[in-house]
Amino acid sequence: MTRRQQGKYPNEVRRRTVRLVLEHRDEYASEWAAITSIAAKSGMTAETLRKWVRQAEVDEGRRPGVTSEESVRVRELQRENRELRRANEMAISTGGRNELCEFLQWCHIAECLARATVEAALDPA
Numbered sequence: 001m002t003r004r005q006q007g008k009y010p011n012e013v014r015r016r017t018v019r020l021v022l023e024h025r026d027e028y029a030s031e032w033a034a035i036t037s038i039a040a041k042s043g044m045t046a047e048t049l050r051k052w053v054r055q056a057e058v059d060e061g062r063r064p065g066v067t068s069e070e071s072v073r074v075r076e077l078q079r080e081n082r083e084l085r086r087a088n089e090m091a092i093s094t095g096g097r098n099e100l101c102e103f104l105q106w107c108h109i110a111e112c113l114a115r116a117t118v119e120a121a122l123d124p125a
Contacts, residue, residue, distance in 0.1 A: 009048075020038050022056070070120075077113055078114055081110040084106050085107055
């Protein structure tokens with residue numbers, strides 16, 4: 001993972017601060033108090049840490065939402081779909097009719113997979 005994809009904080013810092021919040025939130029008046037205290041000690045904003053805690057809860061199945069894995073898969077399918085569309089446009093512009101049919105089939109398959117993945121990720125059941 002590149003530095004740009006990773007963000008400002010390494011994954012280990014993210015995991016450690018989220019774990020601290022989850023383990024010590026009962027020692028504070030509220031979860032927000034725990035988040036602000038731990039965020040200040042870790043050198044980040046409370047809102048950043050709050051988002052990480054919420055995503056960790058989604059990933060663990062304790063809160064509804066789209067997991068990190070599902071988000072990555074949707075982005076991969078969207079990228080693949082864009083590439084197939086681009087290839088399809090190139091086939092059309094070069095006049096390749098047999099290739100056009102094959103690219104259209106792949107494009108349709110990728111669209112269906114992406115749509116199904118997004119719908120499944122957003123389905124609260």
